[in-house]
């Protein structure tokens with residue numbers, strides 16, 4: 001396997017399999033399929049594992065967002081709230097898919113750092129069960145306990161959609177991330193509950209007001225699993241320098257998102273992006289977050305990624321770009337996986 005291994009802050013494999021109708025027919029993942037991540041591509045590119053998102057897609061006119069983001073300006077409306085019962089059904093189905101992948105020998109669901117490191121050494125894909133948007137969780141948090149039992153250790157309260165808990169940013173370019181309301185009272189309780197259970201709280205997708213609410217409440221390092229630099233690409237989904245400073249102060253981590261709309265200065269979701277543009281975001285993040293605060297969060301299977309990388313098999317291009325930028329091996333190791341391990345150790349119970 002290529003080294004250093006890459007542990008990744010975000011992928012949408014589970015949603016891809018769900019949308020392709022392969023939720024219960026996952027054999028192709030082991031032998032190779034048409035997505036960004038499968039076992040052969042992971043081995044080829046040194047993809048060691050990461051956060052596997054359970055995500056309930058919006059339907060109808062609110063689907064197909066990647067195409068709508070190809071323009072040089074866009075302002076996609078927020079999709080409506082997804083009802084709890086619909087969301088729970090889909091979330092359970094995607095968790096079942098993750099379990100099946102584990103049963104088939106494609107990956108291992110990990111709930112502690114030592115197991116992740118053991119998987120990295122043995123070459124098994126290490127998967128963290130993450131939930132992107134808390135639509136499947138009832139306001140009494142009964143489902144949160146059930147999902148925890150199933151292995152959930154990371155939760156983003158919102159995707160780019162309103163929920164009971166708060167509101168995500170609409171996909172809008174150019175735009176500040178200050179697009180809507182903060183956490184609701186029950187959203188604040190959810191963050192406290194996650195703190196108590198030592199579930200990582202992810203701030204990617206949340207409105208700036210919601211970000212500051214989380215920053216004020218949480219007792220864990222602040223994490224954005226897959227977001228980029230607003231000062232370079234002024235997208236609603238990216239983080240301002242002030243937000244990056246707050247993450248740095250908390251000892252948190254930001255995962256570089258490979259979604260081209262969040263990398264490009266013009267916000268277009270087209271694949272023509274040199275790897276040097278990704279390094280530019282890393283450089284800016286390093287300037288604020290320091291060497292311990294920068295990681296990767298590909299958004300594989302959920303976004304258009306640079307044609308120079310293509311999929312998980314092309315991760316060597318990014319390693320090479322970091323070498324070419326004189327990052328040096330200790331820093332490259334931190335960005336590739338060590339910083340995720342450190343922040344997980346600080347967040348999860350030991």
Ligand code: ZN
Nearest residue numbers: 132205226302
């Ligand atoms: Zn996302």
